[in-house]
Amino acid sequence: DIQMTQSPSSLSASVGDRVTITCRASESIIKYLNWYQQKPGKGPKLLIYAASTLHSGVPSRFSGSGSGTEFTLTISSLQPEDFATYYCQQSYNSPQTFGRGTKVEIK
Amino acid sequence: QVQLQESGPGLVKPSQTLSLTCTVSNGSIASGDYCWSWIRQHPQKGLEWIGYSYYSGSAFYNPSLRSRVRISVDTSKNQFSLHLKSVTAADTAVYYCARFVDTTMVQTFDYWGQGTLVTVSS
Numbered sequence: 279d280i281q282m283t284q285s286p287s288s289l290s291a292s293v294g295d296r297v298t299i300t301c302r303a304s305e306s307i308i309k310y311l312n313w314y315q316q317k318p319g320k321g322p323k324l325l326i327y328a329a330s331t332l333h334s335g336v337p338s339r340f341s342g343s344g345s346g347t348e349f350t351l352t353i354s355s356l357q358p359e360d361f362a363t364y365y366c367q368q369s370y371n372s373p374q375t376f377g378r379g380t381k382v383e384i385k
Numbered sequence: 386q387v388q389l390q391e392s393g394p395g396l397v398k399p400s401q402t403l404s405l406t407c408t409v410s411n412g413s414i415a416s417g418d419y420c421w422s423w424i425r426q427h428p429q430k431g432l433e434w435i436g437y438s439y440y441s442g443s444a445f446y447n448p449s450l451r452s453r454v455r456i457s458v459d460t461s462k463n464q465f466s467l468h469l470k471s472v473t474a475a476d477t478a479v480y481y482c483a484r485f486v487d488t489t490m491v492q493t494f495d496y497w498g499q500g501t502l503v504t505v506s507s
Contacts, residue, residue: 310492312493312494314494319499320499320500321481321483321497321498321499321500322432322481322494322497323497324493324494324495324496324497327486327491327492327493327495328490328491328493331491333495365431365432367432367493367494369492369493372445373434373447373448373449374434375434376431376432376433376434377431378430378431379431
């Protein structure tokens, strides 16, 4: 199985901060990398697919980059509704695998 | 937009079969571009893909669960189901259904249900 490693596992930030989350794959996944946002008690919501394409309706302050084994999710200016847990997921190989998540908390 | 809703028992006894249904609304389940998926999340842990099925019935499973799991699709009801047999406490988790887009350029879980907690306990 392809292992997905996210860092950091948690971070504290203030409204307006720029936030960057990293996801590393144990082998090359080209650009088959997706990012999700999950809030407590809810199912995950797709933010970005194919490493850098914004899903419909997702605010433009979210962006993704990377290829191969290293990827980043950036929130350019953190908003109150962005405090949540973020997961990366690879769809290059079966089984699909997810990172362990990055919890973004209010400083 | 497409909506998915899980339903089924919240409590299952050890060694029995866990069965859940996902109802899809605002979209047809009978499309070759999508796989109908189940994913679970153990308490305070990450997400684990269980498997998915095309509407034709062709299904793919996580090797770690393959011997115990079956996913079926009912196009007449616009629903799909998960059956996980011989459950133990380790199967206690929140179970999500999701739609997986399977095209050349896009492979992603684009819509998810809200999840349902299933506890395995006697």
